[in-house]
Amino acid sequence: MSQGIVGEFLSLKSETDADLLMMQCGDFYELFADDAETVADELDLTVSQKSSHGSSYPMAGVPLSELTPYLTALVERGYRVAVADQFDADDGSKYREITRLASPGTLVETTDDDAQYLAAVVEGDTGEYGLAFADITTGRFLVTAVDDADAASAELYRFAPSELLPGPAVRNDDALLSRLGERLDATHTLRPSDEFGPGRARHRVRDRFGESTLESVGLDSDSPAVQAAGAVLAYVEETGLGVDAAMSRLQHYRPDDHLDLDATTQRNLELVETMQGGSDGSLFDTVDATVSSPGRRLLREWLTRPRRDRELLTRRHDAVEALASAALAREALRDCLDDAYDLERLASRAASGSADAGDLRSVQDTLGVLPALADAIDGTPLSNSPLPAVLEKPDRGAAAALREELATALRPDPPKTVTQGGIFREGYDEELDELIERHEELEQFLDTLADREKQQHGLSHVTVDRNKTDGYYIQVGKSVADQVPEHYREVKTLKNSKRFVTEELEEKEREIMRVEEARGELEYELFEDLRERVADHAELLQDAGRAIAEVDALASLADHAARNDWTRPELTDGDALRVEAGRHPVVETTTEFVPNDLHLDRDRRFLIVTGPNMSGKSTYMRQAALITLLAQAGSFVPARSAEVGLVDGIYTRVGALDELAQGRSTFMVEMQELSNILHSATEDSLVILDEVGRGTATYDGISIAWAATEYLHRGNDPRTEGTPAGPKVLFATHYHELTALGDHLDGVANVHVDAKKQGDDVTFLRTVKEGAADRSYGINVAELAGVPSPVTDRADEILDRLQQDKAIDVKSGDSGSRQVVFDLEQAEIQNEAPPSGEQAGATQADGDDRLTEAERDAVRELREMDVNSTPPIELSQRLQELQQRLKED
Numbered sequence: 001m002s003q004g005i006v007g008e009f010l011s012l013k014s015e016t017d018a019d020l021l022m023m024q025c026g027d028f029y030e031l032f033a034d035d036a037e038t039v040a041d042e043l044d045l046t047v048s049q050k051s052s053h054g055s056s057y058p059m060a061g062v063p064l065s066e067l068t069p070y071l072t073a074l075v076e077r078g079y080r081v082a083v084a085d086q087f088d089a090d091d092g093s094k095y096r097e098i099t100r101l102a103s104p105g106t107l108v109e110t111t112d113d114d115a116q117y118l119a120a121v122v123e124g125d126t127g128e129y130g131l132a133f134a135d136i137t138t139g140r141f142l143v144t145a146v147d148d149a150d151a152a153s154a155e156l157y158r159f160a161p162s163e164l165l166p167g168p169a170v171r172n173d174d175a176l177l178s179r180l181g182e183r184l185d186a187t188h189t190l191r192p193s194d195e196f197g198p199g200r201a202r203h204r205v206r207d208r209f210g211e212s213t214l215e216s217v218g219l220d221s222d223s224p225a226v227q228a229a230g231a232v233l234a235y236v237e238e239t240g241l242g243v244d245a246a247m248s249r250l251q252h253y254r255p256d257d258h259l260d261l262d263a264t265t266q267r268n269l270e271l272v273e274t275m276q277g278g279s280d281g282s283l284f285d286t287v288d289a290t291v292s293s294p295g296r297r298l299l300r301e302w303l304t305r306p307r308r309d310r311e312l313l314t315r316r317h318d319a320v321e322a323l324a325s326a327a328l329a330r331e332a333l334r335d336c337l338d339d340a341y342d343l344e345r346l347a348s349r350a351a352s353g354s355a356d357a358g359d360l361r362s363v364q365d366t367l368g369v370l371p372a373l374a375d376a377i378d379g380t381p382l383s384n385s386p387l388p389a390v391l392e393k394p395d396r397g398a399a400a401a402l403r404e405e406l407a408t409a410l411r412p413d414p415p416k417t418v419t420q421g422g423i424f425r426e427g428y429d430e431e432l433d434e435l436i437e438r439h440e441e442l443e444q445f446l447d448t449l450a451d452r453e454k455q456q457h458g459l460s461h462v463t464v465d466r467n468k469t470d471g472y473y474i475q476v477g478k479s480v481a482d483q484v485p486e487h488y489r490e491v492k493t494l495k496n497s498k499r500f501v502t503e504e505l506e507e508k509e510r511e512i513m514r515v516e517e518a519r520g521e522l523e524y525e526l527f528e529d530l531r532e533r534v535a536d537h538a539e540l541l542q543d544a545g546r547a548i549a550e551v552d553a554l555a556s557l558a559d560h561a562a563r564n565d566w567t568r569p570e571l572t573d574g575d576a577l578r579v580e581a582g583r584h585p586v587v588e589t590t591t592e593f594v595p596n597d598l599h600l601d602r603d604r605r606f607l608i609v610t611g612p613n614m615s616g617k618s619t620y621m622r623q624a625a626l627i628t629l630l631a632q633a634g635s636f637v638p639a640r641s642a643e644v645g646l647v648d649g650i651y652t653r654v655g656a657l658d659e660l661a662q663g664r665s666t667f668m669v670e671m672q673e674l675s676n677i678l679h680s681a682t683e684d685s686l687v688i689l690d691e692v693g694r695g696t697a698t699y700d701g702i703s704i705a706w707a708a709t710e711y712l713h714r715g716n717d718p719r720t721e722g723t724p725a726g727p728k729v730l731f732a733t734h735y736h737e738l739t740a741l742g743d744h745l746d747g748v749a750n751v752h753v754d755a756k757k758q759g760d761d762v763t764f765l766r767t768v769k770e771g772a773a774d775r776s777y778g779i780n781v782a783e784l785a786g787v788p789s790p791v792t793d794r795a796d797e798i799l800d801r802l803q804q805d806k807a808i809d810v811k812s813g814d815s816g817s818r819q820v821v822f823d824l825e826q827a828e829i830q831n832e833a834p835p836s837g838e839q840a841g842a843t844q845a846d847g848d849d850r851l852t853e854a855e856r857d858a859v860r861e862l863r864e865m866d867v868n869s870t871p872p873i874e875l876s877q878r879l880q881e882l883q884q885r886l887k888e889d
């Protein structure tokens with residue numbers, strides 16, 4: 001037998017591609033061999049040895065009732081676990097079959113409030129990428145198609161799936177896979193290629209959602225989105241959980257509906273996670289004041305997927321405005337929301353058959369939140385806001401009917417188990433009532449039997465009880481055991497008593513067993529029916545859950561806005577971003593913040609931001625991005641006033657310190673990100689560049705920054721061919737040379753973050769002013785950071801010398817010229833030569849025969865000198881040597 005079990009386990013294991021198998025053996029789910037060792041390590045289980053056929057196998061197990069928590073813990077650690085249940089064969093023997101597969105993307109019993117997405121990504125024949133995202137805990141199912149791999153990874157990053165099914169071509173795309181691997185914490189599950197096949201996927205999607213689904217959601221039947229959707233459906237169906245029943249709707253979205261936020265930008269702006277990792281201090285963590293998990297999930301979605309649709313955003317702003325100014329009504333709403341459970345998730349649990357009576361009771365209670373919210377709104381200023389319309393979205397009549405049905409059926413505090421009775425109210429089902437009544441009568445009979453026997457037969461010390469082995473019995477104390485009547489039949493002798501049965505007792509016992517069994521079966525049947533009817537309403541529950549979540553998310557935004565003195569942004573279709581007294585939404589919560597103005601529009605679309613290290617340049621620029629993002633998420637913004645021209649995307653390139661930790665070349669990453677921005681930003685985008693070019697030698701860096709500025713200024717938007725029309729840009733730099741561009745390019749202006757230097761001390765004023773900063777104060781910041789004074793003093797000397805020698809100096813051309821280059825050797829203005837790629841202006845002197853040979857050598861050496869990586873002392877020595885050689889020349 002033991003050999004049989006291990007053999008059966010190993011054979012089932014070889015049938016599945018799951019990482020682990022848990023196989024039912026009687027009252028336990030057991031794991032053997034390597035699986036036992038793995039689970040024991042992960043979950044601290046004891047391993048015992050099972051011998052079989054002369055070999056010994058490690059074995060670990062959990063009781064049946066503990067399967068769910070152990071399974072959940074394993075899956076949350078990224079394992080895919082197959083579960084095999086035990087069945088009775090006709091000949092009375094037992095056999096096992098794999099009944100379901102639990103994986104990170106298909107876990108119904110998750111303990112996490114956040115959305116849990118299972119995603120598929122497919123590269124279609126035309127080079128487009130299809131994406132499908134299913135949250136089986138709520139039944140949400142979204143699909144889309146995007147143009148290229150970058151956009152696909154941005155979408156994947158946005159949804160942060162816990163499990164990813166890469167399509168056949170994606171599986172071989174090492175570049176994309178490694179990018180996804182770095183940024184996502186998803187288990188990759190390889191599925192058979194044919195499940196991604198267009199024909200099969202189309203068929204599967206139509207089969208599930210109806211023949212005309214694709215047309216009705218505006219999806220082209222050849223779209224790779226359909227392939228991704230088909231693969232997800234096939235996988236979910238195969239897990240055997242039945243949750244696909246809750247996936248009642250296919251939602252197609254167009255990435256165009258949302259703001260383009262690439263993966264880097266989502267990280268740089270620390271939307272849900274900070275650069276150091278962890279959610280504390282992220283934008284979401286700061287603004288989240290929701291009271292329910294669905295509200296939390298929705299708010300997170302709003303922040304990571306801001307919109308471009310002005311009408312929709314105006315509705316959200318209207319609602320937030322009404323809620324922000326009606327504190328009492330807002331609090332009343334939030335009180336109602338406190339009673340709400342996660343309806344979307346409950347719908348999924350009902351569909352998968354894992355909901356218990358308590359869950360159905362939660363559905364009933366939460367459906368009651370809808371009218372409670374409507375009542376709390378009625379008669380307050382909120383009744384003129386978009387909130388009543390939000391609550392009208394779900395079918396309120398159907399919701400009330402389902403609630404009533406549940407209220408008639410369920411007792412107020414039903415037990416967790418569904419087979420022990422106590423679930424249904426009296427009057428719900430006639431047959432059940434009869435059984436309960438009969439059961440009670442029988443219990444009553446047994447309860448009073450002892451007294452009756454005492455009286456009738458003059459016995460003392462009589463009790464009536466039941467246990468597993470003896471069933472019901474009459475127990476009589478030893479002292480009176482010989483006085484029992486004749487019809488008593490002895491069944492057991494104990495130390496101080498004897499146990500008897502009678503014919504009547506046996507008959508009652510048989511009846512009570514029959515009634516108990518019938519009652520249990522009937523209750524379970526009734527419960528399953530009720531659960532199925534709830535599951536049939538999955539769509540209604542999703543709508544109701546969504547409406548409640550929406551009220552919660554809006555109230556949360558209003559609460560944060562009211563508490564932090566945020567203001568309603570004015571949305572326009574124009575280009576302007578005008579912020580009066582703006583603040584950084586996260587930094588303002590921990591710092592005495594100095595507000596700043598910002599003004600960008602078509603005629604002033606490119607700001608070069610200078611200022612000392614640590615002065616607040618990055619904060620100022622991120623603040624601009626976050627104010628725009630918040631406005632387009634439907635939130636108020638941290639400012640006295642803000643006019644926000646809707647943007648189609650926000651692109652950022654900021655310091656890449658964390659990439660260094662991952663062992664990638666900082667400069668390479670920086671250039672990849674810059675390249676992406678230069679390709680993607682349109683005239684409707686907002687671009688934030690923080691010290692582009694810093695990762696390489698100074699001259700290369702300046703040249704790249706310079707050329708990128710010119711390119712962005714000109715714009716590459718094919719719709720505006722001919723006329724310069726770049727995106728709105730904020731560009732912080734320590735290359736003061738770049739500030740010359742402000743004088744020469746229309747639409748480019750300089751601002752600086754002010755700092756005051758008194759003696760050797762720097763005071764950061766944090767105010768942003770027009771014009772370029774006069775100097776950089778880098779050495780002062782080094783001092784602040786505790787760099788020893790011999791080094792900073794020496795650095796001061798070197799700086800003086802470098803400045804005197806004009807080793808780096810920029811010469812600007814006539815105003816209006818876009819062909820400004822800097823010439824390090826001749827200090828001459830170069831107007832005619834346009835900059836040639838990254839090396840703009842850096843090679844002018846080589847062939848100049850006005851220079852002596854020694855001078856040419858010196859120039860070459862200077863050019864090749866890596867100013868950034870050469871230690872200052874060596875740098876100064878080499879400069880002194882050069883000077884010496886030139887003097888001797």
Ligand SMILES: Nc1ncnc2c1ncn2[C@@H]1O[C@H](COP(=O)(O)OP(=O)(O)OP(=O)(O)O)[C@@H](O)[C@H]1O
Binds near residue numbers: 593595616617619
């Ligand atoms: N307006 C402000 N009011 C108050 N504190 C601010 C303000 N702006 C920035 N700070 C604080 O100043 C510090 C430095 O800001 P930030 O990182 O933006 O400087 P930076 O100029 O970009 O520096 P670097 O050039 O070294 O990258 C941060 O700790 C930030 O919290």
